[in-house]
Amino acid sequence: MSYYYASSSDSSSDSSYGDDSSSDDDFYSDTVSSDESSIEEMSFGEGIQVALENISCPPNELIVMTRDAQIIENTIMKTVCDYNPDFKKEYGGFGSADSFLDGIRIWLPDEHDLNIELRLPLYLQPVCANGYPGFVFLHVIGGDYKHRCVEKYLGNYYFNRSKLRNWLTDCLFRAMHHLASVRVSQRRSYSLQYMHRGDAHNFKAIETSGKRRVISFNFVPSIKFAANQWPRGLDKVPNKNRDWCAVPRNYNKAHCQNDSRSFIISAPDWEYLALQNKVNLKNSLRLMKAFCQANEMDGLGSYMLKSIYLDKINEKPQSNWTLSPGNLLIQMMFKLKHCLLNNKIRFYLDPLHNCLDQLEESDRRQYLRNTNRCLSKLLRRRKADYLTDDDLDEFFGV
Structure with missing residues (x-):
């Protein structure tokens, strides 16, 4: 499987998903200490590429x-x-x-x-x-x-x-x-x-x-x-x-x-058609799955995460899915945060069906805290254009 990345693209700012980081969920936000002094080991795009390679089967x-x-x-x-x-x-x-x-x-x-x-x-x-x-x-x-x-x-x-x-x-x-x-x-x-x-x-x-x-x-x-x-x-x-x-x-x-x-x-087969030819979207979804596993968010099954992406395709079928996987991941983590705040993931085949119906309230709150913490840190890392080995372990378990 081939992967797309370019550090200049991954580290760039994008107003379509960069302005939502401080708004309606201060209650759930954790205080994160400044850690920009960490040793730089790779660019943001290179780090995302390393994560993708490590979550792939040999x-x-x-x-x-x-x-x-x-x-x-x-x-x-x-x-x-x-x-x-x-x-x-x-x-x-x-x-x-x-x-x-x-x-x-x-x-x-x-x-x-x-x-x-x-x-x-x-x-x-x-x-x-x-x-x-x-x-x-x-x-x-x-x-x-x-x-x-x-x-x-x-x-x-x-x-x-x-x-x-x-x-x-x-x-x-x-x-x-x-x-x-x-x-x-x-x-x-x-x-x-x-x-x-x-x-x-x-x-x-x-x-x-x-x-x-x-x-x-x-x-x-x-x-x-x-x-x-x-x-x-x-x-x-x-x-x-x-x-x-x-x-x-x-x-x-x-x-x-x-x-x-x-x-x-x-x-x-209908879902397959929606995801077809969207290589970077799929790679960002794979990163999202690894993120949830690494952060003990097991209540968000693979199909739930896939449904978040399918719902985004329903909303904006012509969205720029050629963005790099790292930028798409950040965009879709905002979407995940919104779903957790509203306690709803819409089912692709019937938007009135809620895939989150059975998630415990305590889990929902913890998942929201985890998402906010990692999303804030990912935004800082993208802005500074670097990722460390510790970051890859924290974000993706690799």
Whole structure:
């Protein structure tokens, strides 16, 4: 992967994101001592480049782990099909739904989110779940009404998320009797562990010798729809007529009642299109992910951070995404600060859905303090045009 940087560009001032550093959040601001006397080790742009190189997986390890992961994924699905005829009949393949698809992965490729596509003998109509933005019910309007995952509710038939989870769990448990390990080469193999968490099905693969690599897989069932089947009442983002899907998930509002009909809308291909050909944007997002990991902001998952960028694209699709990664990072940290202040990250596919609904208030306040502290220091470093090794450790954990 190639990286763009130029120290003259990274150290330049930009009024579009440089005037917001002292305003509405003094309550959360930490007092930061002047540290401009630190030893200068590299220019600001050079430091950003070093950070990008350090959060990237070594090319040889990337090749090995990606190949191993593909073999394990295919072996798991083949085994489930071999020992479950009903699953084989409805299995439509799987696809990446994570940072690998978008090219924004950091560190090792040791976690994979995958959508299992189901092809059902049903005609399904997605309808918005009133009061729960981003969620839909799958109304059964034809086909096999006696299907194992169909349930009648107030006179209408719906696809049932809980029944789907129970069926898939049973299929995968049965397959595990024949899938204690997976051989990826003549000399190397991985042992497998399986568990389900809610509507997701997790496998952990542990290399039995050598480097003892660990790769985890998060399989989630998905039901695919054409672009013209988008739920009525929701605006579409640009999609080039690519498919979208419904993924089983309970409402993410705290203390809300469980509804076994609830699915969330998902469109990895639409998000891919929005991020396509924006290399510097992706590199700044990778830096943002490293920043959150280094500063113990684990409640801001990868998809939340990606959503902040997608929302910015929605606001200003023609923004200057060719700015250097360091300058884009500062710009987007102001956006992150705004989201934390307002306790809202808008969902790309439905802006009324808040991705921050379940973040604890104490975490939100701490994350805001961390963001303010590091943003203030990054602004000073850019102005002085230098970064130190200690800065890279503090900002990005490298």
